[in-house]
Amino acid sequence: MSRPRLIKESSAPLPLDRELLVRIHDLMVKTRTLEERLIQMYKQGHGYFWIGGPGEEAFNVPLGLLMKKGQGPEYDYLHAHYRQSGTLLALGEEPIGALRQMKNTATDPYSGGRNFAGHFSLRKYNVAPVSSPIEVQYAIAPGTAMVQKRLGGDGITIVTGGDAGTAEGDFASCLVWSSRPANPLPILIIVTNNKWGISTSGDGQHGETRVSDRGKAFNIQSKTINGNDPVEAYQELKAAMEYVRKERKPFLLEAMVSRLYGHSSASGANYVADEVDCLKTFEARLEQEGVLTRQQMDDLRNRYTEEMAAAARTARDEPLPAPETIWKHIFAEDK
Amino acid sequence: MANMAQAIRMALHYAEEKLGVTDIFGEDVGAPLGGVFTCTQGLKTTWNSPLDERGIIGAAMGIAMGGGRPVAEIQFCDYVYNTIDLLKLAGNTCWSSNGDWNLPMVVRTPVGSGIRGSIYHSHSFDATMTHIPGWKVVMPSTPLDAYGLLISACKEQNPVMFLEPKALLRVKGEERIPGEPDDDRALSKLIDAPLGDRSQWVPQWPQLEEYAVPIGKGKLVREGTQVTVVSYGRTLPLCARAAATLADEGLSVEVIDLRSLWPYDWEMIKSSVQKTGRVLFVNEDTEVTNFGEHLMRRTVEELFYSLLAAPRLVAGKFVPGIGLADTLEMASVPQQNDITTALRTLANEQP
Numbered sequence: 149m150s151r152p153r154l155i156k157e158s159s160a161p162l163p164l165d166r167e168l169l170v171r172i173h174d175l176m177v178k179t180r181t182l183e184e185r186l187i188q189m190y191k192q193g194h195g196y197f198w199i200g201g202p203g204e205e206a207f208n209v210p211l212g213l214l215m216k217k218g219q220g221p222e223y224d225y226l227h228a229h230y231r232q233s234g235t236l237l238a239l240g241e242e243p244i245g246a247l248r249q250m251k252n253t254a255t256d257p258y259s260g261g262r263n264f265a266g267h268f269s270l271r272k273y274n275v276a277p278v279s280s281p282i283e284v285q286y287a288i289a290p291g292t293a294m295v296q297k298r299l300g301g302d303g304i305t306i307v308t309g310g311d312a313g314t315a316e317g318d319f320a321s322c323l324v325w326s327s328r329p330a331n332p333l334p335i336l337i338i339v340t341n342n343k344w345g346i347s348t349s350g351d352g353q354h355g356e357t358r359v360s361d362r363g364k365a366f367n368i369q370s371k372t373i374n375g376n377d378p379v380e381a382y383q384e385l386k387a388a389m390e391y392v393r394k395e396r397k398p399f400l401l402e403a404m405v406s407r408l409y410g411h412s413s414a415s416g417a418n419y420v421a422d423e424v425d426c427l428k429t430f431e432a433r434l435e436q437e438g439v440l441t442r443q444q445m446d447d448l449r450n451r452y453t454e455e456m457a458a459a460a461r462t463a464r465d466e467p468l469p470a471p472e473t474i475w476k477h478i479f480a481e482d483k
Numbered sequence: 484m485a486n487m488a489q490a491i492r493m494a495l496h497y498a499e500e501k502l503g504v505t506d507i508f509g510e511d512v513g514a515p516l517g518g519v520f521t522c523t524q525g526l527k528t529t530w531n532s533p534l535d536e537r538g539i540i541g542a543a544m545g546i547a548m549g550g551g552r553p554v555a556e557i558q559f560c561d562y563v564y565n566t567i568d569l570l571k572l573a574g575n576t577c578w579s580s581n582g583d584w585n586l587p588m589v590v591r592t593p594v595g596s597g598i599r600g601s602i603y604h605s606h607s608f609d610a611t612m613t614h615i616p617g618w619k620v621v622m623p624s625t626p627l628d629a630y631g632l633l634i635s636a637c638k639e640q641n642p643v644m645f646l647e648p649k650a651l652l653r654v655k656g657e658e659r660i661p662g663e664p665d666d667d668r669a670l671s672k673l674i675d676a677p678l679g680d681r682s683q684w685v686p687q688w689p690q691l692e693e694y695a696v697p698i699g700k701g702k703l704v705r706e707g708t709q710v711t712v713v714s715y716g717r718t719l720p721l722c723a724r725a726a727a728t729l730a731d732e733g734l735s736v737e738v739i740d741l742r743s744l745w746p747y748d749w750e751m752i753k754s755s756v757q758k759t760g761r762v763l764f765v766n767e768d769t770e771v772t773n774f775g776e777h778l779m780r781r782t783v784e785e786l787f788y789s790l791l792a793a794p795r796l797v798a799g800k801f802v803p804g805i806g807l808a809d810t811l812e813m814a815s816v817p818q819q820n821d822i823t824t825a826l827r828t829l830a831n832e833q834p
């Protein structure tokens with residue numbers, strides 16, 4: 149294992165409550181085992197395509213924990229990326245939903261067998277549908293933020309996406325629409341920077357020193373953080389969210405993360421050993437600080453691995469959507 | 484009588500007062516201009532957006548997701564093309580979320596020729612828009628229908644594309660908008676912004692009444708027995724005039740204004756074609772992969788044995804743009820004479 153370079157000196161005491169650290173760890177392990185199961189399902193032919201977030205748990209889990217969860221503009225909106233299973237699990241979703249989406253069963257709670265893995269959609273928690281075109285969520289997010297701004301209260305809009313996607317005009321749209329002096333918006337603009345498009349490196353894609361520097365031109369407060377450290381991610385997300393909640397102004401947060409299984413099944417979905425593994429690093433720290441023992445963490449992982457396998461077996465036996473359901477939901481019926 | 488721009492404005496006023504419309508926005512839609520075609524003058528929820536069509540469609544989607552009810556404008560349909568994937572997304576959001584999310588949003592955009600708008604202010608959008616499932620698509624040809632269709636659009640739970648034929652925006656109607664005053668000048672005084680400084684101006688809205696034209700219902704503009712013509716938007720009045728001319732020659736033409744392109748009133752087309760046995764479809768979008776081609780295909784497949792002659796399409800020429808010179812525009816999109824001639828030929832065709 150390469151030495152994690154970005155992590156703070158491990159001698160520093162962990163600044164979060166033990167209970168919270170254990171919870172974050174639990175969700176990170178749950179997310180990792182879910183993703184590993186999804187990849188396995190894909191490789192065994194129980195799905196057509198995999199894309200997901202192993203490597204981003206340290207950032208995505210805190211994000212889900214910190215969201216003000218509920219439906220409607222009083223609560224936070226998440227215009228999500230396709231790597232956010234950690235956020236969804238932290239919001240309280242059961243992993244079997246993602247497995248059902250992988251298997252395209254009629255029971256898939258996010259799309260009824262219609263959409264790819266990782267393409268979550270959950271109105272009850274304001275999770276806008278994830279859609280495959282890169283960055284469109286950045287053009288949509290200002291809309292929910294506008295409604296929230298007008299409503300008052302402390303609900304905010306959160307939008308996430310990848311670094312390569314910031315080349316799309318929608319990212320610029322988001323910066324422009326969020327920061328107009330006459331109407332700044334309560335929006336947390338997040339870029340998870342794993343330094344890659346699919347196979348195009350960041351160097352070949354964009355030239356700014358930090359993606360977060362792009363906020364400067366728009367007078368948007370911004371910061372780059374180590375998204376591989378759940379403690380830093382939790383604290384920085386909390387600070388950024390508090391700013392947006394209170395000031396009703398945008399914040400641009402760039403999180404440096406890893407892409408532990410490559411881009412997707414399109415690039416093989418195999419473990420990439422030279423990336424920082426946020427879970428391993430976090431576990432080493434938890435052990436060192438005496439928060440959890442190796443044994444406890446191994447037991448947890450084994451338990452979740454078994455749970456995911458059982459859930460995958462359940463999903464595997466469930467029926468596909470009936471062909472005639474293609475005609476359902478083209479239009480909303482009056483509610 | 485009100486013209487179409489005034490009718491749209493009155494419908495939007497009604498919709499923001501009574502139907503919960505929260506945001507009427509787009510480039511130059513708010514004060515001081517109120518839209519380059521004046522359709523949004525004096526309304527209370529209007530605002531000017533950045534010059535960013537993707538941002539406009541995206542914001543409309545977000546506002547709809549957040550519980551607002553937006554009516555977004557794209558200044559000219561020629562500029563909506565860089566939002567096609569967002570339109571696709573708006574159309575599939577309900578379906579792809581298995582019915583969980585829906586987007587009650589309206590997009591208005593002026594379409595077509597008729598103002599000598601040259602290459603980038605004359606395009607049509609009906610073929611492209613009817614290619615995107617999940618949207619309802621309407622295009623009025625009279626002020627009253629514009630009023631009624633827009634009111635229906637603002638009550639929809641689904642995205643609606645409201646296409647405004649530019650050439651007809653300034654044409655006065657022959658029917659009264661329910662609630663509009665009898666006198667055109669009186670109406671203008673009430674709701675048209677003055678030239679020059681308008682900072683102190685507030686419109687005085689007439690007591691408007693609800694009048695909804697159901698989406699999906701066509702209008703039988705003129706009854707006839709020998710040949711049917713189906714059109715919408717700018718070319719509809721041309722078809723109606725052609726029918727009147729041909730009546731003098733003893734030819735009986737039935738004229739259908741489709742009004743809604745999706746869903747559309749197949750029952751009306753079908754019963755008319757079964758009666759006349761001859762049908763001409765007319766629109767001004769480019770003729771290759773034209774919406775009228777879909778209507779022809781369905782006519783042939785379902786009504787073949789009722790037909791006395793091959794169905795025809797009169798549409799815009801398949802050229803990359805509409806040139807500015809009068810002669811070029813006239814040669815590119817259907818004109819009165821093209822329609823009259825096509826109808827006459829079709830009516831007289833013998834197997």
Ligand SMILES: Cc1ncc(C[n+]2csc(CCOP(=O)(O)OP(=O)(O)O)c2C)c(N)n1
Pocket residue numbers: 231280281282309310311312313314342344345346411
């Ligand atoms: C508009 C669009 N263009 C291309 C693609 C194909 N594509 C899928 S993921 C991807 C790379 C995205 O990289 P980045 O934005 O950095 O996000 P990451 O996957 O690295 O998290 C590309 C090019 C797409 N989905 N959408």
